[in-house]
Amino acid sequence: MEENKNKSIIDKIWNFFASITLAVVLFALIGLTSIVGTIVEQNVAPEKNLKLLAKFFGDSNAPAFYKILDSLGFMDMYHSWWFIGLLLLFAANLIICSLDRLPRIWKLAKEAIKPLTDEQFKNLGKKELVLKGKPDKVKETVGTAIKHAGFKFLEAKEATGYQFYSEKGNYTRLGVYITHLSILLILGGAIIGIIFGFKGYLNLPEGKTYSVAFAPGGFLSREEESEMEAIIERLQATEGNAKEAARQFGVDEKTLRTKMKRYGIWPLGFSIRCDNFLVDFYKGSNMPKEYRSWLTIIKGNKEVFKKSIVVNDPLTYNDVTFYQSSFGMVPNAHGEFIMKITPKSGAPETRQMHRDDKFIIPGTDLQGTLKDFSPALSFDANNRPFTFAEQMNNPAVFLEFSEKGKTKYSGWIMKRYPQTWGLPDGHTVEFVDYWGVEYTGLQVRKDPGVWVVYLGCMVMAVGLYITFFMSHKKIWVRLLEEKNSTRIIVALTANKNRTALEAKTDKMMALLSKSDGGGKQ
């Protein structure tokens, strides 16, 4: 009695999770709550959402609504316990729902097709055709036609003739389960990524080398900040080796790792250097065409890997991937101007210089001085130069040339415009780069789960194809003896897209009647 009761509770729970009603309710719940998350902006400063709420509920009510929504986790709702709970319920529903139905479907797929009885022939819609000759004579023609339609068949001898029967795509019935499995794989991959992965950023200035990446962290006190800096420094010195850094600090690795986690520091286990960063523009326009970073991986003080990356083409080393995501100017940085000087008759020479540096055009007395720099030079209506942006949209240097102490000429040389590089005397001064003042913003990611997610995606593609575009087809062909002729009766079933199978059968029968020399239907 007791046992029986227990069993029924387990049954109840099982039935609850196995029901499609739960699936449909979960679809609706996940969908509806997700909408809220697209309206309330996620993970932003409170002011933004307060402003938004004020639009709907008025200034005075907004803080109260904010408090309620915040305490329910709506400000970071896709990571809140209840949303993750819904997703887990969804996964449980998917697993149990599939397990519950699998045995029945498996049986349907495994079950071998049998000849139909007279009764069954009546019940299934059928097509008929009369061919000349006895069943034994037309048997072969009919068999070839069925094979031609793509069916391998079995045959049974009947009192008044034969019955051919065949099926195809038994296992396509499992397509739904393949699709369901793929969703679980994707969810599993996401969980692996959350537990074992890392997502952060690294703003890497030109010429600098880093051995750590950063995750967005909270506010820190002054002591904490200095401790954080000390850890970063030590990790930098050890090429991102946490074990070695812990040894140098005199603490065990676990303690250090806990601290690193708290400060959002992530050791790379190697070093990465930005050799250069450039924005390329479409020819003759101010539209950016490409953001490119030249990166070098350093391990054991050796350059082990080099790659230039652009958006849509990242660098991966030791399972850590670096994506081109942003860029900017390093505050208060002083870089080097790289100039390529080609005398009128002579070989080009590359020089690095700073502001107010002087240089000589090789083989002449002409002396140039780098007087001024603008990251984004433009000219106003009166042809006066001005800087229109802080980013390097149109970098330009102002050069002044003198010969024997007397100023000869001066002017702006723009990096992006070769027509400004030529000097009146026929020499060329190319402004190659102002190097060391920009940083490249890299998104840094390590996600061991991503391959599981990709596998899930592939399985899903296969599963969906089977589910929606393939079907379990059965076909029965009966050869009934009549006076000097044979009546062909065809019955068919398909668990999906019956019309396609019917069309195929019609074609088969049309071919048969044609081969018979126009037998009547």
Place this chain on the structure above:
Amino acid sequence: MNSSTLFGISTMAYILAMIIYITYLAFRNSQVGIAATTVTIAGFVSQTIAIVIRWTEHYAQWTMMSPESTFIVSVLRSAPLRNLFESLIFFVWCLILGYLIIELKYKTRSFGAFVTPIAGLALAFIDISGMSKEIEPLVPALQSNWLLAHVMMSFISYSTFALSFSTGLMYLILKTDKRTESSYIFWTVTSGIFIVVLFAMGLDYLSFGLAIKTPETLIKSYLFKASFLNKSVAVSIFSLLIAVAFIFMVWKYGHILKKIVGSFSISAEMLDEITYKSIAIGFPIFTLGGLIFGAIWADQAWGVYWSWDPKETWSLITWFVYAFFLHSRLLRGWRGKKVAIVAVMGFIAVIFTYLGVNLLLSGLHAYGSLE
């Protein structure tokens, strides 16, 4: 002839076809029907040529601005699918193609009056909202081979969903009897609101036409300013009353539509079948092209395959609605009208994923632009 002239011709053709299809619906004259099909095909052909020309225009610009690219890369990068304007054009093209296939396969012109309005409205929306039709260079984020696969498949699925929306709506019109029935209320109120919103946007355009520079300014600064949100309280109350009255009228006289649709030789079963089939084709394409390819692309470009941003989330919501549709057929008592309601709601989610996220949510906070 340049592409915009041809786009203009196709827009006119679809609007004309819509009128002829409605006439055909009313008079059932087969010559009128043939005329409707002819005009639609003419519009389709001119739109196809326009898309090809647009492609070559992009190609010419791309090869001029980045002469170092190989032929194949240049062709791929020049695909006319890079902004709202071009994607709407492609959507309409797919929709008309899908419709013509159905007209041929089912040998009926009865859906024309329900599909061509979607095409006409989408194209009219381009002009009303004043979205950019310029040929602009491709920004770095879009320079990926995934662009073509992802956008193309998304819009192919959107157009199959649009078809299922039309047939689902027709099914509801045909199958509902009582004014108190919830399915009847659903379809009358939904179509009533749809027409009211479009009419109000038309008014906005007529009142502020010249000031509207981009769809964003339309939505942010002028949406419903000529009607519901007018500065004058009287005007806004008046337009609200008119809107309510109109929706009431649709509810009250919806039966007339039923009579028209009913007088036609389309069975409810056929409508149900086409609704199901369009979704059964669209759902896998949407899952693969829209969600999976989108995730792979995001992973390669930004290092996150899923970040719960509004566009992604709304695609997922759309996916859930159609998953709901496919599974609800397995539920007892969920065939017919209830399922048709889900199909109609699915397409509303599609419209929101496609336009609402870019236009409406960006009005609420600075998400996304018109790329």
